[in-house]
Amino acid sequence: MKDxxxxxxxxxxxxxxxxxxxxxxxxNMPAYxxxxxxxxxxxxxxxxxxxxxxxxxxxxxxxxxxxxxxAIALEMIHTYSLIHDDLPxxxxxxxxxxxxTNHKKFGEATAILAGDGLLxxxxxxxxxxxxxxxxxxxxxxxxxxxxxxLEGMVAGQLLDMEAEKKSISILELEHIHHLKxxxxxxxxxxxxxxxxxxxxxxxxxxxxxxxxxxIIFQIQDxxxxxxxxxxxxxxxxxxxxxxxxxxxxxILGLEGAKIYKExxxxxxxxxxxxxxxxxxxxxxxxxxxxxxxx
Amino acid sequence: MKDxxxxxxxxxxxxxxxxxxxxxxxxNMPAYxxxxxxxxxxxxxxxxxxxxxxxxxxxxxxxxxxxxxxAIALEMIHTYSLIHDDLPxxxxxxxxxxxxTNHKKFGEATAILAGDGLLxxxxxxxxxxxxxxxxxxxxxxxxxxxxxxLEGMVAGQLLDMEAEKKSISILELEHIHHLKxxxxxxxxxxxxxxxxxxxxxxxxxxxxxxxxxxIIFQIQDxxxxxxxxxxxxxxxxxxxxxxxxxxxxxILGLEGAKIYKExxxxxxxxxxxxxxxxxxxxxxxxxxxxxxxx
Numbered sequence: 001m002k003d004x005x006x007x008x009x010x011x012x013x014x015x016x017x018x019x020x021x022x023x024x025x026x027x028n029m030p031a032y033x034x035x036x037x038x039x040x041x042x043x044x045x046x047x048x049x050x051x052x053x054x055x056x057x058x059x060x061x062x063x064x065x066x067x068x069x070x071a072i073a074l075e076m077i078h079t080y081s082l083i084h085d086d087l088p089x090x091x092x093x094x095x096x097x098x099x100x101t102n103h104k105k106f107g108e109a110t111a112i113l114a115g116d117g118l119l120x121x122x123x124x125x126x127x128x129x130x131x132x133x134x135x136x137x138x139x140x141x142x143x144x145x146x147x148x149x150l151e152g153m154v155a156g157q158l159l160d161m162e163a164e165k166k167s168i169s170i171l172e173l174e175h176i177h178h179l180k181x182x183x184x185x186x187x188x189x190x191x192x193x194x195x196x197x198x199x200x201x202x203x204x205x206x207x208x209x210x211x212x213x214x215i216i217f218q219i220q221d222x223x224x225x226x227x228x229x230x231x232x233x234x235x236x237x238x239x240x241x242x243x244x245x246x247x248x249x250x251i252l253g254l255e256g257a258k259i260y261k262e263x264x265x266x267x268x269x270x271x272x273x274x275x276x277x278x279x280x281x282x283x284x285x286x287x288x289x290x291x292x293x294x
Numbered sequence: 295m296k297d298x299x300x301x302x303x304x305x306x307x308x309x310x311x312x313x314x315x316x317x318x319x320x321x322n323m324p325a326y327x328x329x330x331x332x333x334x335x336x337x338x339x340x341x342x343x344x345x346x347x348x349x350x351x352x353x354x355x356x357x358x359x360x361x362x363x364x365a366i367a368l369e370m371i372h373t374y375s376l377i378h379d380d381l382p383x384x385x386x387x388x389x390x391x392x393x394x395t396n397h398k399k400f401g402e403a404t405a406i407l408a409g410d411g412l413l414x415x416x417x418x419x420x421x422x423x424x425x426x427x428x429x430x431x432x433x434x435x436x437x438x439x440x441x442x443x444l445e446g447m448v449a450g451q452l453l454d455m456e457a458e459k460k461s462i463s464i465l466e467l468e469h470i471h472h473l474k475x476x477x478x479x480x481x482x483x484x485x486x487x488x489x490x491x492x493x494x495x496x497x498x499x500x501x502x503x504x505x506x507x508x509i510i511f512q513i514q515d516x517x518x519x520x521x522x523x524x525x526x527x528x529x530x531x532x533x534x535x536x537x538x539x540x541x542x543x544x545i546l547g548l549e550g551a552k553i554y555k556e557x558x559x560x561x562x563x564x565x566x567x568x569x570x571x572x573x574x575x576x577x578x579x580x581x582x583x584x585x586x587x588x
Contacts, residue, residue: 029444033452037444084410089381089402108383112406113452116378116413117444123417124439127432134428138421141435145418150323150331150411158327158407 005288008281012051020072023125029117036106036114040079044097049074049184052213052285053192056206059280062196069129070140070191073122077148078184080118083111085157119148140191147183156180168246170260177218178211185217186210193275202275209271209286212264216290219261222247224293226254233294265290299582302575306345314366317419323411330400330408334373338391343368343478346507346579347486350500353574356490363423364434364485367416371442372478374412377405379451413442434485441477450474462540464554468509476508483507487569496569503565503580506558510584513555516541518587520548527588559584 024037050071058064086093086101087108094104103111126132126140146152156179163176189210193203224233225240226249240247248257265286272283318331344365352358380387380395381402388398397405420426420434440446450473457470483504487497518527519534520543534541542551559580566577 024444027444029449030452030456032456033444033449080410084406087406089397089406103383109455110452112378112381112383113448116374116409117448119410119413120439120443120448123435124443127436127439134432137435138428138431141417141431142421145414145421149414149418150318150321150327154407154411154414155323155327158324158404161403162324162326 005285008285009046009048009051012054013047016047016050016054016068016071016075019068020075023072024121027121032106032110033114033117036102036110037118039105040083040102040114040118041076043099045075045079047075049078049188052185052210052282053188055280055282055285056189056192056277057196059277059282060193060196060198060275062192066131066195067192069126069131070144070195071188073125073140073144074184074188074191076118076122076125077144077153080115080122081148081153081157083115083118087111090157090161136195139194143187143191147187152179152183156183163246164243168251170248170251173246173248173251174215177215181218182211182214185214189213198275205271205274209268209275212268212271213286213289216261216264216268216286219248219257219264220290220292222249223254223257223261225249228293261290299579302579303340303342303345306348307341310341310344310348310362310365310369313362314369317366318415321415326400326404327408327411330396330404331412333399334377334396334408334412335370337393339369339373341369343372343482346479346504346576347482347489349574349576349579350483350486350571351490353571353576354487354490354492354569356486360425360489361486363420363425364438364489365482367419367434367438368478368482368485370412370416370419371438371447374409374416375442375447375451377409377412381405384451384455430489433488437481437485441481446473446477450477457540458537462545464542464545467540467542467545471509471512472505475512476505479508479511480504492569499565499568503562503569506562506565507580507583510555510558510562510580513542513551513558514584514586516543517548517551517555519543522587555584 020041021038024034024041027034029037050067053067053071053074054064057067082096083102085091086096087103093101095101102114106114122144123141126137126144129137132140148154156176159176160180163172186207187210190203190207193206198206222240225237225247228237230237241250248260252260268286269283272278272286277283314335315332318328318335321328344361347361347365347368348358351361376390377396379385380390381397387395389395396408400408416438417435420431420438423431426434442448450470453470454474457466480501481504484497484501487500492500516534519531519541522531524531535544542554546554562580563577566572566580571577
């Protein structure tokens with residue numbers, strides 16, 4: 001699976017990046033702002049969320065080209081959140097995926113503005129797309145703002161900061177990750193199904209699948225920080241424990257975290273079966289996300 | 295005019311603030327985030343943009359209650375831009391309207407997140423409103439993202455920062471203010487007319503009116519920084535010249551700036567006449583914005 005997953009991701013990147021960059025390139029903005037925006041857009045993101053959206057849509061029989069405006073909006077929001085998260089006042093990171101972070105390269109003020117602009121224009125990309133009806137645009141924008149705004153990702157980020165100063169329960173940890181990571185992954189899967197024309201009860205199942213995927217992704221992230229191979233994952237391991245951060249292994253123990261992850265993998269597989277996607281690449285990816293070593 | 299304008303603003307504040315706060319209060323977000331968001335929302339903004347939108351709509355015969363979702367979105371975007379502008383990496387201001395700025399009160403990370411959240415939820419407020427059709431929502435969101443995003447206010451903010459380091463022409467100065475301030479004021483007036491059902495050629499005239507209003511507002515701001523009364527305007531005068539900032543008076547001289555402003559006032563009045571609003575409060579406000587002493 002690992003190799004074919006990498007090939008899938010590469011293929012996704014090429015097709016998706018073309019649409020994303022075409023959208024940003026045609027915007028009339030100051031040269032330095034465009035440079036800063038494209039720098040982070042081109043900083044080597046895996047495009048996991050767009051891939052999940054496209055696969056869900058395609059495997060349910062939808063027109064996969066129709067996911068692109070929603071997918072580029074989602075990736076722009078993901079990118080803005082990374083730019084702002086890296087700021088000195090937040091995580092204060094100098095590098096991301098081996099490259100200087102946006103504020104290290106362009107200065108803090110420009111990084112703040114590049115993030116603000118990407119966020120704003122993600123809704124512009126949807127609202128001006130010729131591929132959706134007005135009703136579809138409103139549905140997608142309403143879901144995306146809920147997933148990423150004051151009740152979603154932004155709330156998760158704030159709770160995550162607050163949690164750094166105290167010991168939290170497994171339920172609190174899950175709630176934070178649900179908001180911070182799960183909501184956008186869930187949006188990807190749900191909107192993939194929406195564009196494929198799935199009825200609302202099955203969209204609800206896809207939404208749950210996305211939430212489980214978010215948790216599985218996060219637990220594996222925490223596990224890799226304990227027993228991962230630095231060479232393979234490309235970053236230092238053990239930083240969570242150094243920073244005294246609450247993680248699945250720190251609360252449940254390493255074996256406990258693995259059992260917990262298996263439980264969610266089972267739930268995810270149930271959802272996949274319900275929506276009729278049992279023997280698909282989406283099922284393979286779900287397993288891969290749970291077992292990945294990077 | 296001054297007194298009646300103040301009364302109008304007060305009345306506007308009361309009705310508008312009720313809707314704005316109702317929207318924010320019903321959102322399910324962490325207590326500290328809600329506190330930070332409401333702090334800046336309640337920080338004494340004049341609600342000029344919502345007032346312009348409502349008056350334009352009402353005086354053109356539209357249902358003024360229908361401006362509220364668009365107006366609260368606009369005010370949320372205006373508020374987010376102030377929170378981010380005040381950050382240490384940007385203007386580094388500790389006070390705004392006599393109160394601590396958001397980051398001084400809640401910390402930089404929370405201020406960044408409160409701004410991000412207000413921006414995101416402004417589009418949520420429009421997309422979930424029961425007052426507009428899907429087509430209206432898409433029209434308003436598309437206009438608002440264009441006015442405030444990478445091609446609008448965000449671009450203006452970046453150009454403004456770049457201009458601090460060099461001497462610029464009057465055309466460059468105007469371009470910056472057009473993007474930074476004019477686009478949102480223009481949105482207010484244009485959408486007021488749109489909600490009132492104005493045909494598109496007249497909407498174009500309203501858009502121009504809004505752009506002129508933005509420039510008039512800015513020139514008067516610059517003039518007040520030269521000859522204003524600190525007690526009346528509630529902030530230090532002379533700071534532009536101290537900071538060596540390019541302004542209308544610094545480029546055109548004080549008298550030149552006043553003549554320039556008069557020229558734009560004439561243009562604004564022509565627009566007002568074209569859309570049939572000659573003897574209205576909107577015309578009074580336009581004159582007031584040009585003559586205000588605070």
